Amino acid sequence: MNIIEIKNLTKAYGKNRGIDNVNLTINEGEIFGFIGPNGAGKSTTIKTLLNIIFPTRGEAKIFGLDCVTETTKIKENIGYVPSEVRYYDDMTVREIIDYAKSFKKNIDEEYVDRLIKLFDVELSKKIFELSLGNKKKVSIIQALIHKPKLLILDEPTSGLDPLVQKHLFNELTALNKQGSTIFLSSHNLTEIEEFCHRVAIIKEGKILEIKKLDDFAHRTLKKVSITVNKDISKEIKALGGLIVGHEENTIIFNYDKDINELISLISKYIVSNLIIEERKLSEEFMTYYEMEEK
Amino acid sequence: MNIFKMEVKKGIKSLLIWSIVCVALTILFMSMFPSMKNSGMQELVNTKMDALPPAILEAFNLKEMPDFTKLIEYFAYVFQYIVIAGCIYAGMLGAKSLIKEESEGTIEFLYAQPVSRTKIVTMKVLSSFVLFYIFIMIMSIASILISSIVKPEDLELIDLIIDLKMLFGGFFLVGLVFMAIGFLLSVLIKNLKLAMPLSTGIFFITYLLGIFSNMIDKLEFLKYFSPFHYAVPAELIKTGIDKANIGLSFVIIIICLVSTYIIYNKKDFNI
Numbered sequence: 001m002n003i004i005e006i007k008n009l010t011k012a013y014g015k016n017r018g019i020d021n022v023n024l025t026i027n028e029g030e031i032f033g034f035i036g037p038n039g040a041g042k043s044t045t046i047k048t049l050l051n052i053i054f055p056t057r058g059e060a061k062i063f064g065l066d067c068v069t070e071t072t073k074i075k076e077n078i079g080y081v082p083s084e085v086r087y088y089d090d091m092t093v094r095e096i097i098d099y100a101k102s103f104k105k106n107i108d109e110e111y112v113d114r115l116i117k118l119f120d121v122e123l124s125k126k127i128f129e130l131s132l133g134n135k136k137k138v139s140i141i142q143a144l145i146h147k148p149k150l151l152i153l154d155e156p157t158s159g160l161d162p163l164v165q166k167h168l169f170n171e172l173t174a175l176n177k178q179g180s181t182i183f184l185s186s187h188n189l190t191e192i193e194e195f196c197h198r199v200a201i202i203k204e205g206k207i208l209e210i211k212k213l214d215d216f217a218h219r220t221l222k223k224v225s226i227t228v229n230k231d232i233s234k235e236i237k238a239l240g241g242l243i244v245g246h247e248e249n250t251i252i253f254n255y256d257k258d259i260n261e262l263i264s265l266i267s268k269y270i271v272s273n274l275i276i277e278e279r280k281l282s283e284e285f286m287t288y289y290e291m292e293e294k
Numbered sequence: 295m296n297i298f299k300m301e302v303k304k305g306i307k308s309l310l311i312w313s314i315v316c317v318a319l320t321i322l323f324m325s326m327f328p329s330m331k332n333s334g335m336q337e338l339v340n341t342k343m344d345a346l347p348p349a350i351l352e353a354f355n356l357k358e359m360p361d362f363t364k365l366i367e368y369f370a371y372v373f374q375y376i377v378i379a380g381c382i383y384a385g386m387l388g389a390k391s392l393i394k395e396e397s398e399g400t401i402e403f404l405y406a407q408p409v410s411r412t413k414i415v416t417m418k419v420l421s422s423f424v425l426f427y428i429f430i431m432i433m434s435i436a437s438i439l440i441s442s443i444v445k446p447e448d449l450e451l452i453d454l455i456i457d458l459k460m461l462f463g464g465f466f467l468v469g470l471v472f473m474a475i476g477f478l479l480s481v482l483i484k485n486l487k488l489a490m491p492l493s494t495g496i497f498f499i500t501y502l503l504g505i506f507s508n509m510i511d512k513l514e515f516l517k518y519f520s521p522f523h524y525a526v527p528a529e530l531i532k533t534g535i536d537k538a539n540i541g542l543s544f545v546i547i548i549i550c551l552v553s554t555y556i557i558y559n560k561k562d563f564n565i
Contacts, residue, residue, distance in 0.1 A: 047565075050405065050406060051405070052401075052402065052563045052565065053562040054560070054562055068411050070411065071410075072410045073408070073410075075406060075407060075408040078406070079357040080406040082402050082403075082406075084399070086398060086399030086400055086402065087400060087403060088304070088398075088400055089305075089398075098406070099296065099300060100418060101404075102296040103407035103408055103409060104407075104408075105295065139403075142403075178387070197513075209394070230376065
């Protein structure tokens with residue numbers, strides 16, 4: 001079953017870019033990463049899913065329900081952590097959590113107490129007294145209290161210390177095992193790499209790629225830097241290498257084809273330097289951007 | 295009801311401040327009544343007033359000189375300044391209600407809950423209505439108590455209460471008109487900072503239009519653009535409230551509220 005289905009979703013802000021023709025499908029039980037630089041359209045996509053803004057064209061569905069006309073029904077089963085947490089300043093943490101609880105049905109009080117202890121929030125503190133990280137913790141608690149079927153998290157770890165981040169991902173993993181789907185927007189590529197099943201890369205409002213993270217993990221993608229006595233860039237391209245830098249006799253390229261063919265090619269020339277590295281998701285991610293800029 | 299309770303709770307502090315200031319003003323004004331009644335002050339006032347041009351008298355709703363020795367006429371005259379304050383409070387209640395959540399970003403939390411935009415507006419309208427109603431009740435009770443202390447012995451308390459009831463009824467209606475205009479303003483403006491100057495500005499511009507309509511015969515039609523002049527206290531105690539003005543008030547309230555619901559249900563939240 002598709003939990004989120006986005007078809008040709010476009011949001012235009014006058015002359016400013018929003019999102020353009022976004023298509024995404026997120027399956028039940030999936031942990032889906034959503035990455036892209038600032039202003040790429042991640043938050044615009046999330047705000048459209050939550051009906052905070054209306055789409056210019058296209059449609060989005062969650063649980064098979066329309067995000068515009070059936071948003072109230074959808075939100076019964078959604079937990080949301082915004083990138084920038086803003087609450088009513090003069091309320092206490094307890095009042096915020098109680099207020100969030102008042103909108104939900106069948107709250108497991110023991111689970112809420114456990115979350116409060118786990119994330120170590122001071123219930124009597126007023127919101128304006130809290131640091132960014134502590135506000136984020138309150139936001140995480142209020143998003144999790146009803147064990148939602150879908151969690152939409154926009155930069156959930158920003159401002160959190162490593163221990164709290166670990167607690168968060170343990171909790172998310174537990175919820176995912178119970179069937180919750182997780183939509184995680186983040187700049188932290190390591191957490192995306194370690195945690196998500198699939199990832200979508202968005203830039204300038206457009207989805208560049210949607211990848212299974214298994215592809216990243218198991219693919220033998222290498223970053224090669226070679227200094228050779230002749231310009232062999234054409235031959236490298238012919239083998240399937242993707243040139244990302246070329247300076248005098250040094251060529252830098254990404255390569256995921258048969259390594260023996262590459263060795264066979266370079267053995268014909270005089271090589272003064274050769275570096276072959278495994279590529280990480282973060283580098284892969286950067287490559288998409290470099291490609292676009294070129 | 296959770297949103298309603300939260301809104302009322304958030305509005306209590308401001309309600310108390312407005313109530314304390316307005317009750318203090320009422321006490322101040324009414325404490326002058328015994329001296330007004332006893333020392334030939336009316337004659338002095340009349341002499342001074344007669345020297346003023348008729349247009350100025352019209353502007354201050356002194357077209358027909360009130361008899362300041364009569365408690366209710368004196369009260370009705372000073373009460374118009376309380377009505378001005380109350381209308382500004384009502385307008386601000388409306389104007390801040392919806393835009394505040396957007397400007398402060400809290401709408402992102404509220405609207406992530408299973409609650410419709412229509413319900414958010416309804417709860418904000420109801421809570422503002424209740425807060426203003428409590429304000430009116432506080433002012434009514436305070437006015438009755440203060441007036442009963444300074445009232446002449448021959449004036450029956452029940453007659454006083456009947457007259458005050460009419461004054462506060464008119465006050466409540468006019469306040470609701472400005473509150474409804476405030477709600478419409480709240481879905482049109484982009485920033486909370488604009489709510490107070492704009493709602494207050496609208497009150498004073500319409501108030502001035504009403505004054506011009508009194509001063510210049512050709513501009514009499516402008517009185518319909520001044521909700522304050524639908525229920526001027528000094529006129530209410532003499533002629534009662536004009537049914538046409540009641541109708542007009544309801545028309546404005548309904549148009550503003552319906553527009554508020556329509557726009558709020560279609561707008562992008564600016565966060």
